[in-house]
Amino acid sequence: MPKSKKWLTEWNKTIGGSRAPAIMGKSRWSNPRREAEIMSGITPMPNIDDSPDVRRGRLLEPIARKLIKESTGLKVKTHPQNKFVYNSYIPFAHALPDGWVDDDDILEIKWPRPARFQKVRLAGLDEEYMVQAQHNLMVTEAKKLYFAVCCCVTMDIILVPVDYDETFIKELHDIESHWYDRVQMGLLPEDQVEIDIDIPISEGFMTYVSSPEAIAAAKAFIEANEIKKEAEDLRRSCVDRLRELGDGRPSFEVKAEGDVEGIVRCYSKSINGKVMFDHKQAVTDNPELKKYYKTGKPFTTFTPYVLNRKG
DSSP states (O other): OOOOHHHHHHHHSSSTTTHHHHTTOOOSSHHHHHHHHHHTTTTTOOOGGGGGHHHHHHHHHHHHHHHHHHHOOOOEOOOOOTOOEEETTEEHHHHHSSEETTTTEEEEEEEEHHHHHHHHHHHHHHHHHHHHHHHHHHHOOSSSSEEEOTTTTTEEEEEEEEEHHHHHHHHHHHHHHHHHHHHHTOOOOOSOOOOOOOOOOOOOSSSOOHHHHHHHHHHHHHHHHHHHHHHHHHHHHHHHHHHTTTTOSSSEEEEEEEOSEEEEEEEOOOOOOOOOOHHHHHHHHHHHGGOOOOOOOOOOOOOOOOOOOOO
16 A cells, blocks of 8 residues: 555655665665755655555565565564664664564565566675665664565565674764764755775675686577577578468479579468367366376476677
8 A cells, every 4th residue: 555644754754774775876766865855855755656666566575475485484574564663873764674584584575677686696686785785784783684586577586695794884874874964954965976885795696607618618509599590580581482472372392403402392271270188177177187197207407598699
């Protein structure tokens, strides 16, 4: 349901996990000055409920909790989203966890677009996600945060454990405190800031093979893939042209001469739709048929993909 005016007012009073990356200059959506203008009331608060990303996350969060429990066995508890978490030693900040893991650790759930999910899978959490995680650890004083990044297409989930980083959090505390104090005095920061700070990193989940033999094989595969595609495109256009030149004949031959020799024989016929057996419906109507299903032997598939092509 949409956020109430009371909730938005409470959220805007202090720095939350989604605002922290913007203050650090690590947000894709905002920057330090824009957040200062929103907190000061110069710029109206955006209607975050209208964002497709926010709506997707809100609708799919229960599914993420179920996936985490099924895949890890961790005990996951929901945190009420109208209950802001404060720390008396950090009066300028709040946290709003998506949940708790085994009562003591924080749970943060994200349903990003597929491209960002793949980036996390390959390279680990980006700086925006990491700043948000450390901010929530700072406010709650929890020792660990589980960052769940879910794919809305495949329903895969990556659960990244993030530890409390004392060195980084001390610097984050000072930066947020300085920004907050200046905003309270009516001093607006620049749009972008260059903050010299080492943000903790997390490793990706994809390994790389970089031997010369593997690189040569990958290059050959990419070239073969392109040749195959060009050949398939050419074959389709030739089939269409032959069909057109056949002028409705049920069968005909064309003898190729010159550099390329051979005979191409073509048939054209109408085929009735295939009769299909609906196994699923048959078992639904006759449950006793389930006993005839057999489990096949396990096997391993190997499928290379070309993700991009440069040059």
